[in-house]
Amino acid sequence: MSEVITLANVLDDAAIFSLEHQVRLEEVVGEHNWHVDLEEQRFEFAGSRALVCSRVHLLGSAAPGPGSWLWAWANPSGYAEPLIAHSVRVREFGRQHGIEQLAAAEVPFGALPGGPAEPRFEPARVAGALLDAAKAVTGCWTHYHADVGSGTRAAFLIEHPEFRLPPPEFPRVMRVLQQAIAELGLRDHRRAVHGYARLRGLGAAFTPDHAKLTITGPDFTIGVEFDQYNRVGEITARSGAETL
Template sequence: MPKITALTDLLDDAALFSLEHQLHLVDVLGEHNWHVDLQAPRFDFVGERTLTCERFHLLGSAAPGPGSWMWAWANPSGFPEELTRLSAEVRAHGERLGIPELANAEVPFAALPGNPQHPAQVAFLLTEAAKVLGGRWTSYTGEVGGGTRVACLIEHPEFTLPAPEPARTMRVIQQAVAELPLSDHRRALAGYAARRGLGQQTTPDGGLVLTGPGFELGVEFDDRGLVARTSLTAQPGPHAR
């Protein structure tokens, strides 16, 4: 994997693999309500599906009043250590990598890439970084009063991604390029391919070819290194659709 030197590297590394997990979460849950008891601890979804997460990890919260994010390990509310352990691991990684946004207890909104102003945006950015360092890829954020947004990483067997599928892979790439704050498209795609178990090969003209079960996906970049064109080819065989 490429070297990590800044928060933006982690955001690129997380982007596509995280997006696919969030799309899968929507598929699993459908319409739903959520409830979390941080002292039990217990995290439940109720709606089209009733599902209790076997484990979850409290990362932190973004509050509009002070305009800052506070990591769970630093929160004075005294949450169970099992809930905040992963946030402390992120802190240790942040100290090792020299990334203050991950190492400091409290992070002003203005210190983050893109100068986000809304708590949901802030929670998204720092949760994405935590996914890479914590190795958990499904997240959930929600309002807990006064506009404050709490962020968790959640675990359940049903959140495991199915095998790569051509249309979904194309959707993930196109949606990520269109909607996510990517700094380095090539890095983001290469990281996704590696984590998703896709083959990847650089073409003579500097493009990228990703291969999965029954498909081949070509990516062309412009002179700024941005994705300019994608093409999908289904391969003959039992996996083709």
């Protein structure tokens, strides 16, 4: 029987790989200002360096007034099809798998798994969560969201060759895993860590009881142990060809 796909699953699958792409974005653009022209479908950064994205995709917006997210395909402004095509792909995925939050035009903040605890952070957190879901569906892994007035946050997927991740190296992978476990609201650590290893192109093998996951890279091995609640209990690692 095939697995039933839920929004919580999609978010856990995407979370850590998404985080690493956002770390990469910070490395590329540094301190910056940003500008978008939706009619011209142009997104650019200025500041420590100037960079014009090769493509921009408007996903939607999170507004504190109604307390809801509006997908770009449903926005009455009527944006150009190429600009909102990724939001349409997410809608079709949501319809296919019965995930209402991805299929409905408007999504109340409280409809998301583990809704935000602090109202003042809701638009940013909601935008981040639905961007992560969109990344898993579209394969476009770098995002940007920002306040566009009155607390509303517009959310974009953006593309540029420099946003691609460098080859996986031991210090970077360990840093990303540790940051994710400490900072992200992961629901199922076991699923999230395995999803990251798979998306990063690393070897990933569970013990028969799924209590430990061994991640192997070109010059490192990382062992991640989980408790009965699917939380990370311990991480051990070695660089070089040795195995754990």
